[in-house]
Amino acid sequence: MISVTEWRERLESERCSDMLSELLERIGESKLNAYVTLSEDAIKTAELYDREELKGKLAGIPVAVKDCITTRDLKTTCSSRILHNYIPPFDAHVVERLREEGAIIIGKTNMDEFAMGTTTETSYFGVVRNPHDLERVAGGSSGGSGAVIAGDEAVLSLGSDTGGSIRCPASFCGVVGLKGTYGLVSRYGLIPYANSLEQIGPMASNVHDLILLFEVVAGKDERDSTNAGRGFRFEKKEKRLRVGIIKEMTAKDDVMTKFNESVELIESLGHSAGEVSMKSFKYALAAYYVIAMSEASSNLARYDGVRYGHALDQLDSWTRYFSRVRAEGFGDEVKRRIMLGSYALSAGYFGKYYLKALKVRTLVKNDFQRAFKDYDVLISPTMPSTAFRIGELADPLTMYKMDVNTVPINLAGIPALSLPIGFANSLPVGLQVMGDYFSENLILNFALEIEENLDRGEAFKQI
Amino acid sequence: MITEKDVLHIADLAKIEISEEEVQKFKEDFQSILDYFNILDEVEENVEPSFQVLPLTNVFRKDEVKESLPREDVLRNPKHVEDGYIKGPRVVE
Secondary structure, eight states, X not given: OOOHHHHHHHHHHSXXXXXXXXXXXXXXXXXXXXXXXXXXXXXXXXXXXXXXXXXXXXXXXXXXXXXXXXXXXXXXOTTOGGGTTOOOSSOOHHHHHHHHTTOEXXXXXXXXXXXXXXXXXXXXXXXXXXXXEEEEEOOSSSHHHHHHHXXXXXXXXXXXXXXXXXXXXXXXXXXXXXXXXXXXXXXXXXXXXXXXXXXXXXXXXXXXXXXXXXXXXXXXXTTSTTOOSOOOOOOXXXXXXXXXXXXXXXXXXXXXXXXXXXXXXHHHTTOEEEEEOOTTHHHHHHHHHHHHHHHHHHHGGGOOSSSSSSOOSSOOBHHHHHXXXXXXXXXXXXXXXXXXXXXHHSTTTTTTTHHHHHHHHHHHHHHHHHHHHHOSEEEEESSSSSOOBTTOOOSHHHHHGXXXXXXXXXXXXXXXXXXXXEEETTEEEEEEEEESTTOHHHHHHHHHHHHHHSOOGGGGOOO | OOOHHHHHHHHHHHTOOOOHHHHHHHHHHHHHHHXXXXXXXXXXXXXXXXXXXXXXXOOOOOOOOOOOOOHHHHTTSOSOEETTEEOOOBSOO
């Protein structure tokens, strides 16, 4: 993996445009399928750096952007046929920030169609392969953003996380990923799937780089009415923490072995650890999917084949045109979620599904608030297993259940990150660290300390 | 039980045309997913719903005129454009 520090060291003696050409060449020969579109302007931006015309915190650093984040004049597809030709006329807030800080936007990363999936297998452009084992998935939905970091195809990347979509690929690819407190990063320009749950967040090879990118993208933006109206600045703080291990968030034995080793490490660093039980989590997965599907059914009503995206040659009657464009443009998983969401919101079922799910959300939030009275941070394995084989999760419900450790965080809106803690059977294992609202500084300090003291072993080996 | 008629009704609500084979496939998927969602029946009724998690209410911005996107930029994407307007399908049968 390429750290920001390594890239900057090379920049002192090499031309940025040469380094970028080399990177693009590697991407061209890659088997990962991590990019949907590469930016034709990337080399030009690198040349600006060489002429000392590019300034900022990310000057000359190649950053990959998930393909559900809007980039002006650069195709933005959400890995869907329905947007396969969409060229946005504006930038997302986070992309404006990247440009202001001198980043080189190298390309758009492959993802599950509209971020609906856990493996990137629902992408219209094919599955992303895991750099650690090409027969396995890179995780999802930000699979491309995880794979480009692990596979040396970018230095930093942005993903989005609706129910674990940053943390899952971070875990499967052995990289660091953060979903911040809901509202801390503007969603302006993030193509919506489930607005009340999702956040854009950084992915990187190490915690220092993660902090750098998070400081750039977090901040006030009045174009997102759910924006928290504040930014983020990291401050180094040493503190002994009370660490809660969530009883309900478990994993397969090989993952638990690594997880338990990290608990021992945490205790050896002087933190105290205890177990905490969250009764509401039994209902969290069902509640998450009801809310996500309901919001999706409303959000994705905008794809009408009229203003942008896939269109038919002949305009027909509204109902026929609309229904056919969507039949052709959406993949199966997206259709499933739109239809189930429409059903959950339809007359007679609102109280049974949607309203109940919102009540569960209150219960989950209350459980977290109770836990944060006794503990500073909470931990769990990020995913219940290591990366799956491509095609292993055949039916939808089995796939949904893999999100069991990540979705409660989005229901409550608290921040959580995934940190690589080692390997089980040669596949990366991630530790999930959760904190109270706006406690990013605390969890990043904690993650930094673990990372510094981890016996990295093969965790950071060259692939 | 989810019937074929239910699936067709849902597809109509969602405005997605589906084929005969898709009806069968979605019927099975919907049944197993909705069966799983039934776990929500156990949740106590006496809880306030949370629509969102931040303590935000009525976020306003100033009502100021700002520049909007140039027309030619916006008209790059639609397939059916006429006289500087986007042309849509017939609304009345």
